[in-house]
Amino acid sequence: MIKKWIAGGVIFIIIGFVIYGWGIGKSQLATTASNEVETITLQEKEMSETVIVPGNLMIFDEQVITYQSDKGEVEEILVKKGDKVKKGDDLIHYKNERLLNEKKQNQIQLELGYLEVNNIQKKHKSIDEKLGKDEDNEVLQSEHDDIKLQEQIKGLEINQLQIKKESIEQELANTTVKSSINGTVISISEGAFVSSEYPEQQPLLHIGSMENMIFKGKISEYDMLKIKKEQIAKITSDAIPNEYWEGEIFFISDLPEQYDSEDDYSGAYYTVEAKLDIEEIPLKPGFKMLMEVETDRKLAFTLPLTVVKREAETDYVYVVEEGVAIRKEVETGIATHEVIEITDGLIKNEEVILKPEEVTEGMEVTLQ
Numbered sequence: 001m002i003k004k005w006i007a008g009g010v011i012f013i014i015i016g017f018v019i020y021g022w023g024i025g026k027s028q029l030a031t032t033a034s035n036e037v038e039t040i041t042l043q044e045k046e047m048s049e050t051v052i053v054p055g056n057l058m059i060f061d062e063q064v065i066t067y068q069s070d071k072g073e074v075e076e077i078l079v080k081k082g083d084k085v086k087k088g089d090d091l092i093h094y095k096n097e098r099l100l101n102e103k104k105q106n107q108i109q110l111e112l113g114y115l116e117v118n119n120i121q122k123k124h125k126s127i128d129e130k131l132g133k134d135e136d137n138e139v140l141q142s143e144h145d146d147i148k149l150q151e152q153i154k155g156l157e158i159n160q161l162q163i164k165k166e167s168i169e170q171e172l173a174n175t176t177v178k179s180s181i182n183g184t185v186i187s188i189s190e191g192a193f194v195s196s197e198y199p200e201q202q203p204l205l206h207i208g209s210m211e212n213m214i215f216k217g218k219i220s221e222y223d224m225l226k227i228k229k230e231q232i233a234k235i236t237s238d239a240i241p242n243e244y245w246e247g248e249i250f251f252i253s254d255l256p257e258q259y260d261s262e263d264d265y266s267g268a269y270y271t272v273e274a275k276l277d278i279e280e281i282p283l284k285p286g287f288k289m290l291m292e293v294e295t296d297r298k299l300a301f302t303l304p305l306t307v308v309k310r311e312a313e314t315d316y317v318y319v320v321e322e323g324v325a326i327r328k329e330v331e332t333g334i335a336t337h338e339v340i341e342i343t344d345g346l347i348k349n350e351e352v353i354l355k356p357e358e359v360t361e362g363m364e365v366t367l368q
Helices: 002-034 097-133 138-173
Strands: 043-059 062-066 073-077 090-095 176-178 183-188 203-208 213-220 232-236 244-252 269-276 288-304 309-311 314-321 324-335 339-344
Touching: 043 269, 043 324, 043 339, 062 183, 073 203, 090 203, 097 138, 213 244, 213 288, 232 269, 288 324
Parallel strands: none
Antiparallel strands: 043 213, 043 288, 062 203, 073 090, 090 176, 183 203, 213 269, 232 244, 232 288, 244 269, 288 339, 309 314, 314 324, 324 339
């Protein structure tokens, strides 16, 4: 009986050791499996750096005509919305009562001047005839000198009136506003030309060449150093997804925009313009657009963007060294939505952990 109890106790102890050992092995296997990591090495890829500029679609050739009270009252708009016009065509005619009155007055003064000159010339001729018969007559000679001076003075007065006439005629000619471009009448501001009671610079007429459209935007002082004239840009609009137009940069301002106060200053911004390489575009002037300019293209060593972490303005990754996760600081360059350039901090074949959020510094890991 005692032997049976002893034998049963031994069997129970053996079973306990087996269960305990199996539990430890299972725990170790689970720990090992949970610390398995997937890694990647630096990948060489062609990368490009792109500057993105927000802006608007604008008309390249346009003429905005404003109300000018010094020309008089607008008598007639000679075009209507949608009309095609050519450079030099008449657009607006002003009526200037002041100039018309000055013209009439000048004409009367000229006519009187010519009458007086004719009268003086007749007297001059009469005196000349008398002097021809009596050359030594001092009274006649004095009268001749006086009449000659009167004729010269009156001739100068007529010259001044002629100059005034030309000036008035030029001013009257300027009361007809002409088109400075070939284009289409985009808009007419009804009522803006009724009388001079409206303020200066009131918009009257807008003409534009709808065949030549440009992108106009603003770039920071940093991006301004990266782009150049004649670069080709990709221009898109949210209004028409999945479509783009090419444009060539033709203007970058030399001076930044002005700010009203130092409080408004957040860095200098410069105007940039690109001409669209297309005859027609299904968008209207003023539409918001984005311009993408590729400023650099090169072969670079890269990692997936999710692999690189950032803390306190420092970029870092986790690498595997002798079965341990080690944090390494890296220097980065240009980036896309998927990858980022690594410029320093890693060698080509180092094993970089793909999911850094699953490890900590010093953790023992195994490679999958």
